[in-house]
Amino acid sequence: MHPPAGLELPGTRRPLRGLLPDVARSLGAVLPDLPGAGLDLSAGERAVVVLVDGLGAEALTARAGHAPVLRGMLADAAAAGEPHASAGYPSTTAASLGSFGTGRSPGETGLLGYSLRCPDAAALGLPPADQLVNLVSWTAGPGAPVPDARTWQPLPTVFERFEGASTAIGKSKFAGSGLTTAALRGATFVPADRWDDAVEATLTALRRPGLVYLYWGALDAVGHQRGWAAPEWGEELAALDAGLRTLLRRAPRGTTVLVTADHGMVDVTERLDVAETPALREQVVLVAGEPRALHVHLEPGAEIGAAHERWAEALGERAWVLTGADAAAGGLFGPVADRNRALIGDLVVALTGTTAVVDSRSQSAASLRLVGMHGSLTTAELAVPALVTRT
DSSP states (O other): OOOOTOOOOOOOOOOOGHHHHHHHHHTTTTOTTOOOOOOOOOOOEEEEEEEEEEEOOHHHHHHHGGGGHHHHHHHHHHHSSSSSOOOOSSHHHHHHHHHHHSSOOHHHSOOSSSSOTTHHHHHHOOGGGGGGEEEEEEOOOSOOOOOHHHHOOOOHHHHOOOOOOEEEEGGGTTTOOHHHHHHHHTTTEOOOSSSHHHHHHHHHHTTSSEEEEEOHHHHHHHHHHOOSSSHHHHHHHHHHHHHHHHHHSSSOOOOOEEEESSSSOEEEEEEEGGOOOHHTTEEEEEEEETTTTTEEEEEETTHHHHHHHHHHHHHHEEEEEHHHHHHHHHHTTTTTTTTGGGOOOEEEEEEEETTTETTTTTOOHHHHHSSSOSSSSSSSHHHOEEEEEEE
């Protein structure tokens, strides 16, 4: 497959899904079936992975003046080689956390987007607006069953395969959630609802040997509402950096620290609404995914080739439009397990530039107004930091 100008295929950098296996191996884990990311890590007893939701490599480089600790780590990593990793497609939290936690592709985990069509939608006779399953909140529309996380994503996580102590730290609302279960099960979850408390919980967990995972999502939230170029984003980055300084200063000697992210972000300047665009609306029953990375589901009996032509003509250079079959066969989602093929849309659409395709028939008014978005194949969305230091 050859994406249009402005887009790139995942895999041009070290893979995000290989980072956690590399860290676990440095602590003695044996994971022969999982690809690594090529991190040069010394063997040790303790490691912490800090995953910052929405901290794209391009945005970090542009706003590094707010983050002296991260700026220093970025300079050190650049001098040593490749400072960045690449998320898979789609470049979104559910897909990336699933790949990060299991070492597998989105096509293997089934975490193929922010939202997906309920596999039983047709059999249940659900109206289109109720057919979406949200893989971040792990909720479903009225009348749709909320999927069991272990059934949806049955592959073992790195934490389940790690024989030492492992701890996952994040906000209390994520304790036992579907996404936490799908991507991170096996680690002991420790809730922390403030950034300073999360840092302290990490330091507490590091008192004993083992693997610690710290997730923080505040930067992503600000980016969605204000954009990564906004002053508020820089302020949140500065607060994050201050906590990292504390972590690095107080972590036990010899601790490996990796800072990474699940995706980057673009600030959207153009929105096209499927509901108000006849060429996009024709024969489309449901749009899943998100506005930068769409799964388009057509009416039963609709001609997929004709729909592909309509979408490609309507969007032009603003998007890469593929049939779902071609996207899967071409490896866009990585290897795709048979059980997950029906989750992929009849059309798969990756946006270029700063355009978004929304659908007011199924999206909330608040989501239609988001400034920062992600999911597609631009460098701004795919490239994430992979910054390693040792205390």
